[in-house]
Amino acid sequence: MDATPFSQLASIDRLIHEPSRLAILSALLACAEADFQYLLSVTGLSKGNLSSHLYKLETGGLVEVTKGFEGKISWTRSRLTIEGRERVEAHWRDLQRIRSKAKAWR
Amino acid sequence: MAELTMHDIERSGQVRAVTDNLFFWQGLRFIALGPVMMLIAYVTARPEMGESASTILLLTSLILGTVATHVLGKVYQAMGTVQSTPGAHVRRSRLKWFFVYPIMFTALGLDLAYPLPVLLTGVTWAAALIAYRRSTGGGRNHYLVLAAVLAAFTFAPMVADLDGPRMIGVLMLVLGAGFTVAAWLDDKEMRRVLQGV
Numbered sequence: 530m531d532a533t534p535f536s537q538l539a540s541i542d543r544l545i546h547e548p549s550r551l552a553i554l555s556a557l558l559a560c561a562e563a564d565f566q567y568l569l570s571v572t573g574l575s576k577g578n579l580s581s582h583l584y585k586l587e588t589g590g591l592v593e594v595t596k597g598f599e600g601k602i603s604w605t606r607s608r609l610t611i612e613g614r615e616r617v618e619a620h621w622r623d624l625q626r627i628r629s630k631a632k633a634w635r
Numbered sequence: 636m637a638e639l640t641m642h643d644i645e646r647s648g649q650v651r652a653v654t655d656n657l658f659f660w661q662g663l664r665f666i667a668l669g670p671v672m673m674l675i676a677y678v679t680a681r682p683e684m685g686e687s688a689s690t691i692l693l694l695t696s697l698i699l700g701t702v703a704t705h706v707l708g709k710v711y712q713a714m715g716t717v718q719s720t721p722g723a724h725v726r727r728s729r730l731k732w733f734f735v736y737p738i739m740f741t742a743l744g745l746d747l748a749y750p751l752p753v754l755l756t757g758v759t760w761a762a763a764l765i766a767y768r769r770s771t772g773g774g775r776n777h778y779l780v781l782a783a784v785l786a787a788f789t790f791a792p793m794v795a796d797l798d799g800p801r802m803i804g805v806l807m808l809v810l811g812a813g814f815t816v817a818a819w820l821d822d823k824e825m826r827r828v829l830q831g832v
Contacts, residue, residue, distance in 0.1 A: 548639050552643075558651055559655035561720045563716070564716050566713070567715025570829045571654070572830065
C-alpha cells in the first residue's frame with residue numbers, strides 16, 4: 530500500500546521548512562537579490578527576528594548576505610547561493626508533489 | 636519551530652509570484668494612467684474642441700500622467716527593493732512586443748477604419764488583459780472582471796447605434812475607469828501578500 534503523502538514530510542528540509550524562512554527564500558528565489566527592508570516587508574518580522582533567520586540561512590549555506598554603505602547609510606542585501614537556489618527549488622517541487630498527492634489521497 | 640500550514644505554503648507561493656513581478660503589482664504607480672485614458676476618450680469624442688486645444692490637453696495630461704507615475708512610484712521606496720533576475724522575462728517581453736501589442740493595435744485600427752458588426756478591440760483586449768494577469772503572477776481576480784467587461788464590448792455595435800470611433804471612445808472611458816480601480820486593487824492585494832508593508 531502507498532504511504533500517505535504526509536509520510537514524505539519526514540524527509541523535508543527542516544532549515545527551509547519554517548513559515549518565515551520559506552517566505553524569505555521564496556522571495557529570494559524570484560529575484561537576483563533583495564534588500565533587508567524588502568525582506569521585512571515580505572515577512573512582517575521584527576528586525577531582530579529577520580536577522581536571526583538570515584543568520585541561520587547563511588550558516589546553512591543557503592543565503593549570502595552582503596553589507597555596505599552608501600554615503601552614511603548602511604545597506605544589507607541577501608541572495609541565494611547556487612546550492613541554496615537548487616535546494617529551495619527542490620523543496621518547492623517536493624511541496625507541490627505532496628500537495629497534489631494529498632489532494633488525490635483525500 | 637513553527638509548523639508550516641497550507642496557508643503558509645500558499646502565501647510563500649504568492650510572495651514568489653509578487654516578488655518576480657513586483658513592478659506590476661505596485662499598482663499606485665499606474666493609477667494616474669486611468670484618468671489619462673478617460674481624458675483621451677473624452678477629447679477624441681469632442682471634435683468641436685478644435686485640434687490645437689485637444690492636442691494641448693492631451694499632451695499636458697500625458698506629461699502629468701508620466702510625472703504622477705514617477706512620483707507615486709516613490710511611495711514604494713519604503714518597502715525596500717529587489718534586483719530582478721537578469722533575463723527572467725525575455726519570453727514574456729518578446730510575446731508582448733511581437734505578438735500581443737501588434738494584435739491589440741491591429742484590432743483597434745480595424746475597428747476605427749472598417750467598423751464591423753462586432754468590436755474586435757473588445758475581445759482582443761480582454762484576452763490581452765487575461766494574458767497580462769497570468770504572466771505577471773496570477774491572483775488579482777479583478778482583472779477577470781475587467782476582461783469580462785471588455786469582452787462584452789465585442790457585441791456592443793449590435794445593441795448601440797454608435798460608429799467605430801465613438802464605440803472605441805466609450806470602451807476607453809470604461810477601460811480608464813476600470814484601470815484606475817484595478818491599479819488600486821493591485822496595491823491592496825500586494826499589501827495583503829506582503830505582511831510587513
